[in-house]
Amino acid sequence: MSENHSYILACDIGGTHITSAIVKTNGWEILSPTLTRVHINSTSNAKSIFQQWADNIKSCITQYNSPINFIGIAMPGPFDYDKGISLMKNQDKYDSLYKLSITDGIKHELQIPSIEIKYINDAAAFLQGEVYAQKLDNEDKVLGITLGTGLGSAVWKKGIKAFDADLWQQKYGNSIFEEYLVTRWFTYRFHELSGTKENGFKEIIENHQNTDAFEILIQEYRIHLKDFLTFFSELHQCKNFVIGGNISKAWDIIHDEYYFSEFKITKALYAEKAALIGAASIF
Numbered sequence: 312m313s314e315n316h317s318y319i320l321a322c323d324i325g326g327t328h329i330t331s332a333i334v335k336t337n338g339w340e341i342l343s344p345t346l347t348r349v350h351i352n353s354t355s356n357a358k359s360i361f362q363q364w365a366d367n368i369k370s371c372i373t374q375y376n377s378p379i380n381f382i383g384i385a386m387p388g389p390f391d392y393d394k395g396i397s398l399m400k401n402q403d404k405y406d407s408l409y410k411l412s413i414t415d416g417i418k419h420e421l422q423i424p425s426i427e428i429k430y431i432n433d434a435a436a437f438l439q440g441e442v443y444a445q446k447l448d449n450e451d452k453v454l455g456i457t458l459g460t461g462l463g464s465a466v467w468k469k470g471i472k473a474f475d476a477d478l479w480q481q482k483y484g485n486s487i488f489e490e491y492l493v494t495r496w497f498t499y500r501f502h503e504l505s506g507t508k509e510n511g512f513k514e515i516i517e518n519h520q521n522t523d524a525f526e527i528l529i530q531e532y533r534i535h536l537k538d539f540l541t542f543f544s545e546l547h548q549c550k551n552f553v554i555g556g557n558i559s560k561a562w563d564i565i566h567d568e569y570y571f572s573e574f575k576i577t578k579a580l581y582a583e584k585a586a587l588i589g590a591a592s593i594f
Contacts, residue, residue, distance in 0.1 A: 316336060316381065316594055317335065317336055317337060318333050318334070318335055318336070318342075318375070318377070318379070319333070319334050319336060319379075319381050319382070319383050319590075319591040319594050320332075320333055320334075320368065320371060320372065320375075320379045320381065320382045320383070321333075321334045321382075321383045321384075321385070321586075321587040321588070321590040321591040322364075322367075322368065322382065322383070322384045322385065322587075322590060323384075323385045323433065323436070323583045323586035323587055323590065324351075324364070324384060324385065324386050324387070324433070325387065325433070325459065325460065326353050326387065326402075326403070326404040326405075326459065326460030326461060327350060327351060327353060327404075327460065328348060328349065328350055328351055329348070329349060329351055329363070329364050329367045330346070330347070330348040330367075330583045330586075330587065331345075331346075331347050331348075331367050331368050331370075331371040331587075332345050332346040332347070332371060332584075332587050333345040333371065333374075333375045333379070334383075334587060334588060334590075334591035336591060336592075336594070339443065339444075339588050339591070339592075341584055341587060341588070342375065344374050345371050345374040345375050346371075347367055347370045347371045347374070348367075348583070349363065349366070349367045351363050351364070353403075353404035353405050354403070354404070354406070354407075355407065356407050357407040357408055357411060357416065360405065360407065360408060360416075361416040361417060361419070361420045362420055364417060364420070365417060365420030365421050368382070368417070368421060369421065379426065380425070380426060380427060381426070381427050381428075381429075381594050382417075382426060382427070382428045382429075383428075383429055383430075383431065383590035383591050383592070383593045383594055384413075384428060384429070384430050384431070384590055385430075385431055385432070385433040385436035385437070385586040385587070385589060385590040386413070386430050386431070386432070386433055387399070387404075387432075387433045387434075387460075387461050387463065388432055388433075388461075388463075388475060388477065388479070390430065390432070392430045392431065392432060394412070395412055395413045395414035395428065395430055396410060396411065396412055396413065397409060397410070397411060397413055398410070402460075402461060403460060403495060404460055404461075413428075413430075414428045429593045429594065430593075431589060431590055431592075431593045432463070432465065432474075432475035433457065433463055433586055434455055434456070434457045434463025434464055434465040434475060434476075435455075435465040435472070435473040435474055435475050435589065436473070436585070436586045436587075436588075436589025436590045436592075437455060437457055437463070437465070437555055437579065437582075437585050437586045437589060438453065438454075438455030438465040438466075438467050438473045438553060438585075438589070439465075439467060439472060439473040439585075439588070439589040439592060440581055440584065440585025440586055440587070440588035440589040440592075441455065441553045441555065441577075441579050441580070441581055441585040442467050442473070442553070443588070444580070444581045444584070444585055444588065445553075445577065445580060445581070447551075447553070447577065448469065450469070450551055451468070451469050452466065452467065452468050452469070452547065452548075452549045452551065453466075453467045453549070453551045453552070453553055454466055454467075454476070454543055454544065454547060454549050454551060454552050454553070455467065455473070455552070455553045455554075455555070456539075456540075456543070456552060456553070456554050456555070456556075457554075457555050457556035457559075458492055458493065458536075458554065458555075458556040458557070458558035458559055459493065459494060459556035459557040459558055460493060460494055460495075460557075461479060461489060461493055462478070462479040462488060462489040462492045462493055462539075463475075463479070463556065464476035464477065464478040464479065464543060466547055466549075472592070473589070476543070476546075476547070478539075478542070478543060478546075481542065483535075483538065483539070483542075484535075488535075488539050488542075491532075491535040492532075492535055492536060492539060492558075493558075494511055494512050494557070494558065496532075496535075497511070497512040497515055497528065497532070497558075498510070498511060498512070498515070500528055500531065501515050501519070501524060501525075501528055504524040504527055504528060505519065505522065505524035507519070507524075512557075512558060512561065513557075513561075515528070516561060516564065520564075529564060529565060532565060533565065533567055533570045533571075534570070536565070536570070536571075537570045537571065540552065540571070540574055544574065550573065550574050550575055551574075551575045551577075552574055552575065552576045552577065553576075553577045553578075553579055554576055554577070554578060554579060555578075555579030555582060555585070556579075559578060559579060562578050
């Protein structure tokens with residue numbers, strides 16, 4: 312690996328944030344002083360989003376204080392990862408970037424035209440990072456799920472890079488799996504059950520955990536999640552899972568042996584740091 316590949320600027324972009332850091336590829340070490348995270352309004356206009364991303368990347372570079380030639384970005388789908396074009400639409404995030412070149416937008420705001428930018432699916436980046444960081448690479452195969460503003464799914468096999476399983480839009484119930492497993496399902500369904508509107512799953516837990524409506528909500532979610540794990544495991548002949556994303560932070564509440572005992576489930580420990588390592592690894 313050439314010297315200029317030894318330090319990669321890695322970004323993890325989600326529905327509500329961007330996190331950036333410099334990753335030392337020899338040993339996959341994140342340089343802690345360079346770790347920067349900001350909240351993003353993903354429903355704003357394209358220029359505003361590009362500016363917010365670029366500001367975060369610039370502050371990361373400032374902390375490193377050396378030239379950076381490569382940026383690896385973990386990005387949610389749907390996205391054209393080879394061409395760097397966003398295909399997200401009607402997902403409550405980044406609608407204004409639909410069919411735009413993300414590479415051109417970021418380079419324009421950074422004003423570093425020579426920088427090379429590559430992309431990896433965020434669920435694949437997360438899974439690859441978790442597998443290595445948690446030393447799960449003695450397994451033949453591991454499946455990864457991220458539960459948050461979107462539904463991510465990825466497959467890691469010994470000897471090859473993790474890849475996007477792209478199961479978010481598989482038909483399920485009256486719609487697709489994603490609509491039953493993400494944050495907006497919790498807020499929509501809780502409003503139906505209780506008549507109360509909350510901004511997110513975290514607020515529902517904080518304000519309503521001891522209510523009947525909350526108990527019904529969690530039971531229904533367990534059923535949807537079990538159905539998805541079953542579908543995913545049968546498709547790829549594997550029962551080993553790593554589960555991450557913001558919703559997984561409430562895993563102690565969601566988990567129930569009755570529903571999930573047939574699977575070997577590891578909770579993600581490295582969160583964004585795993586995605587950053589995975590994003591740096593594409594170079």
